[in-house]
Amino acid sequence: MERTTVVGSCRHHFWYFIFTIFVLWFLYLNYLFYSSAITGKNHEASGLLAGNDTAFGDDNQELLSDSIHLEENSNEDGNNSENVDDDSEDGFNPIDSFLKLGNWVQIADEILASEKKPERQHNINRARKHPGTRHEEKPDSRRSRYSVRNRDKSGRSFPVSTRQTRKPVIERKPVIGKKPVEVVKPDPVNCKGKYIYVYRLPMRYNDDLIRHCRNLSEWTNMCKFTSNMGLGPILENNDNVYLNTSWFATNQFLLEVIFHNRMKQYKCLTTNSSLASAIFVPFYPGLDLNRYLWSRSTMKLKDYDTFDLVKWLKKRPEWKKMSGRDHFMVAGRISWDFRRDSNNDFDWGNKLLLLPETNNMTVLVIESSPWHTNDFAIPYPTYFHPSTDEEVFEWQSRMRNQKRPFLFSFVGAGRPNLPDSIRTELMDQCRSSKKCRLMECVKGFNNCYRPEYVMRLFQNSVFCLQPAGDSFTRRSTFDSILAGCIPVFFNPGSAYVQYIWHLPKNYSNYSVFIPDTDVKDKISIEKTLEMITKEQVEAMREEVIKLMPKVIYADPNGRLETLEDAFDITVEGVLERIDKIRQEMNEGRKHLSTDLAGEDAWKYNLFGTIDEHEWDHFFARPRIY
Numbered sequence: 093m094e095r096t097t098v099v100g101s102c103r104h105h106f107w108y109f110i111f112t113i114f115v116l117w118f119l120y121l122n123y124l125f126y127s128s129a130i131t132g133k134n135h136e137a138s139g140l141l142a143g144n145d146t147a148f149g150d151d152n153q154e155l156l157s158d159s160i161h162l163e164e165n166s167n168e169d170g171n172n173s174e175n176v177d178d179d180s181e182d183g184f185n186p187i188d189s190f191l192k193l194g195n196w197v198q199i200a201d202e203i204l205a206s207e208k209k210p211e212r213q214h215n216i217n218r219a220r221k222h223p224g225t226r227h228e229e230k231p232d233s234r235r236s237r238y239s240v241r242n243r244d245k246s247g248r249s250f251p252v253s254t255r256q257t258r259k260p261v262i263e264r265k266p267v268i269g270k271k272p273v274e275v276v277k278p279d280p281v282n283c284k285g286k287y288i289y290v291y292r293l294p295m296r297y298n299d300d301l302i303r304h305c306r307n308l309s310e311w312t313n314m315c316k317f318t319s320n321m322g323l324g325p326i327l328e329n330n331d332n333v334y335l336n337t338s339w340f341a342t343n344q345f346l347l348e349v350i351f352h353n354r355m356k357q358y359k360c361l362t363t364n365s366s367l368a369s370a371i372f373v374p375f376y377p378g379l380d381l382n383r384y385l386w387s388r389s390t391m392k393l394k395d396y397d398t399f400d401l402v403k404w405l406k407k408r409p410e411w412k413k414m415s416g417r418d419h420f421m422v423a424g425r426i427s428w429d430f431r432r433d434s435n436n437d438f439d440w441g442n443k444l445l446l447l448p449e450t451n452n453m454t455v456l457v458i459e460s461s462p463w464h465t466n467d468f469a470i471p472y473p474t475y476f477h478p479s480t481d482e483e484v485f486e487w488q489s490r491m492r493n494q495k496r497p498f499l500f501s502f503v504g505a506g507r508p509n510l511p512d513s514i515r516t517e518l519m520d521q522c523r524s525s526k527k528c529r530l531m532e533c534v535k536g537f538n539n540c541y542r543p544e545y546v547m548r549l550f551q552n553s554v555f556c557l558q559p560a561g562d563s564f565t566r567r568s569t570f571d572s573i574l575a576g577c578i579p580v581f582f583n584p585g586s587a588y589v590q591y592i593w594h595l596p597k598n599y600s601n602y603s604v605f606i607p608d609t610d611v612k613d614k615i616s617i618e619k620t621l622e623m624i625t626k627e628q629v630e631a632m633r634e635e636v637i638k639l640m641p642k643v644i645y646a647d648p649n650g651r652l653e654t655l656e657d658a659f660d661i662t663v664e665g666v667l668e669r670i671d672k673i674r675q676e677m678n679e680g681r682k683h684l685s686t687d688l689a690g691e692d693a694w695k696y697n698l699f700g701t702i703d704e705h706e707w708d709h710f711f712a713r714p715r716i717y
């Protein structure tokens with residue numbers, strides 16, 4: 093009986109002591125954890141985690157990016173981006189008020205009421221350096237998805253990192269003796285047919301979003317990621333996992349900013365739109381949407397800027413020339429985030445890609461819809477942004493000579509809620525294989541969110557498994573290519589029908605394809621990969637290494653001389669597509685071939701035909717979008 097109380101008898105004094113020590117230790121750990129996890133208005137954040145959406149890791153792409161909490165600098169010595177505000181003097185701007193004030197519902201009403209007001213034109217503020225990168229941000233402890241659909245592919249979320257790394261954000265220091273890249277004067281011979289005109293949009297569509305970077309996300313301070321022209325904070329190379337220069341903690345959703353900054357140094361820019369072969373719209377729809385994506389009752393806010401922008405576009409003489417068919421823009425999220433086909437406040441995303449105007453444009457996203465013709469996938473941004481050819485060559489040769497002790501590896505989390513997901517099977521196989529290394533992204537302490545751990549694992553692996561997650565694609569694919577690790581795909585939607593401009597047509601040259609149906613039939617991944625001969629592996633790796641420059645975005649502050657990066661290849665693809673459209677329009681064709689494919693867009697874009705194909709079943713499942 094006396095054993096039922098711990099403090100009951102002298103005999104237990106020793107155990108009582110041990111118990112007390114244990115409790116104190118536990119409280120101390122708790123304190124360490126929460127003291128770093130709690131800040132300001134994110135207090136309630138950890139509470140939300142207890143909700144329905146605790147299944148952590150629906151974040152296939154985000155894993156490696158969003159959760160880099162590099163800085164925990166508690167000095168408020170930096171400039172506060174909210175204080176940088178120079179357009180308060182002239183008149184009412186609902187968006188600005190929205191950003192400054194906290195009352196979303198009231199301001200939303202104002203916005204909707206003012207919809208009829210004429211657009212206030214801002215001066216384009218060139219080369220504005222926003223200083224808001226010094227803000228400290230505690231880890232995201234909140235994630236939620238609001239969608240009526242269970243199988244919400246677009247359940248973007250910001251993963252929770254409980255791990256603190258106390259490094260300040262490093263802004264690029266001006267390199268002494270290295271001048272910033274000058275805009276070159278277009279060479280009329282080389283630029284024939286390649287001129288691009290960039291709209292000067294009202295600032296609220298781009299620069300204002302960066303200026304108010306604190307408000308881009310409810311719980312992540314995006315300011316660190318918008319620093320360095322969208323490349324993010326410099327990654328310190330303490331463990332020699334990267335090169336000493338040109339590696340950044342890049343957030344995958346900053347493609348709009350990176351692309352825009354690359355565009356500013358494009359070699360064939362023109363200020364005369366009538367000379368242009370294509371017209372670039374430097375809107376940041378992903379950043380715009382990110383502000384409201386997780387909020388309820390904000391359907392109108394999610395659509396507000398987008399609707400307004402297309403209205404603005406349609407009034408331009410440039411639009412009228414080809415009904416916008418020569419316009420293109422970047423929407424740096426997956427296609428599904430821009431295809432909300434309902435008018436339900438609770439539903440995910442906005443309608444950007446469903447509008448008649450954007451249907452005439454070429455919209456570049458990080459994952460396209462296989463069933464639509466207006467969006468094209470271009471690579472996710474990764475961590476390496478070289479400013480010279482030499483940096484690329486150095487990295488390539490380093491990855492070529494890398495020792496790779498693991499046959500295959502996987503970084504990610506299961507999808508227990510998705511019945512079709514093969515991730516659980518893959519993870520089980522990996523766990524039971526001596527040749528596989530698994531980095532499981534579970535809630536709590538793990539290394540998934542630290543680029544140095546993930547990149548090191550990929551650098552030590554011959555093959556990297558890239559199964560679909562909530563959506564077809566993952567940023568991880570590009571991280572693994574960057575590490576010289578041969579990607580293994582299980583669905584052609586994960587890469588082959590996506591990055592058609594950037595990846596070789598013959599996918600067996602650089603990747604392994606194991607249909608997910610085979611995995612469900614319990615095919616052994618280890619045996620399949622072991623059957624590939626050493627020579628084949630080396631040839632494939634060489635292809636992967638050759639791919640590197642094509643899938644990375646060079647530093648907008650530098651310039652690659654002989655190599656083409658993902659931006660260059662994208663621009664070529666866009667120009668070619670618009671050329672074809674222009675030709676058909678000049679011929680007076682009623683129905684453009686680019687529109688005809690419809691739901692077979694994936695096939696048409698890849699093979700140029702919509703005949704029956706062995707991959708049809710991958711894209712035949714019930715359409716829920």
Ligand SMILES: *[C@@H]1O[C@H](CO)[C@@H](O)[C@H](O)[C@H]1NC(C)=O
Nearest residue numbers: 140141142143144145146240
């Ligand atoms: C989870 O969702 C269900 C249905 O949407 C709801 O009934 C339940 O209360 C939720 N649970 C929590 C913990 O939020």
Ligand SMILES: *[C@@H]1O[C@H](CO)[C@@H](O)[C@H](O)[C@H]1NC(C)=O
Nearest residue numbers: 169170171172176223224226
């Ligand atoms: C803050 O901004 C002001 C001008 O806006 C500038 O003079 C000052 O150097 C900045 N301070 C820091 C710490 O960036």
Ligand SMILES: *[C@@H]1O[C@H](CO)[C@@H](O)[C@H](O)[C@H]1NC(C)=O
Nearest residue numbers: 174190191192193194306307
């Ligand atoms: C914008 O951010 C500031 C600082 O975090 C906050 O005070 C303000 O309420 C935010 N505005 C909105 C609309 O979220």
Ligand SMILES: *[C@@H]1O[C@H](CO)[C@@H](O)[C@H](O)[C@H]1NC(C)=O
Nearest residue numbers: 328329330331332335336337
């Ligand atoms: C890279 O940086 C590390 C530490 O800062 C230094 O030891 C090393 O020599 C540098 N490597 C090169 C190639 O500069």
Ligand SMILES: *[C@@H]1O[C@H](CO)[C@@H](O)[C@H](O)[C@H]1NC(C)=O
Nearest residue numbers: 287362363364365366367368
């Ligand atoms: C733009 O180019 C067109 C066609 O070459 C030319 O007629 C026009 O004068 C140019 N406009 C300007 C402002 O240079």
Ligand SMILES: *[C@@H]1O[C@H](CO)[C@@H](O)[C@H](O)[C@H]1NC(C)=O
Nearest residue numbers: 414415416417448449452684
């Ligand atoms: C889209 O382009 C077609 C011609 O290809 C044109 O008839 C239509 O009006 C355009 N739509 C918009 C919204 O401009």
Ligand SMILES: *[C@@H]1O[C@H](CO)[C@@H](O)[C@H](O)[C@H]1NC(C)=O
Nearest residue numbers: 596597598599600601602631
């Ligand atoms: C694929 O590789 C083979 C040899 O391995 C080569 O002959 C072929 O041209 C490559 N195909 C492409 C599309 O790169």
Ligand SMILES: *[C@@H]1O[C@H](CO)[C@@H](O)[C@H](O)[C@H]1NC(C)=O
Nearest residue numbers: 597598599600601602628631
């Ligand atoms: C694709 O590449 C593989 C391996 O390099 C090769 O065996 C195959 O013949 C190629 N297919 C085509 C159509 O070129």
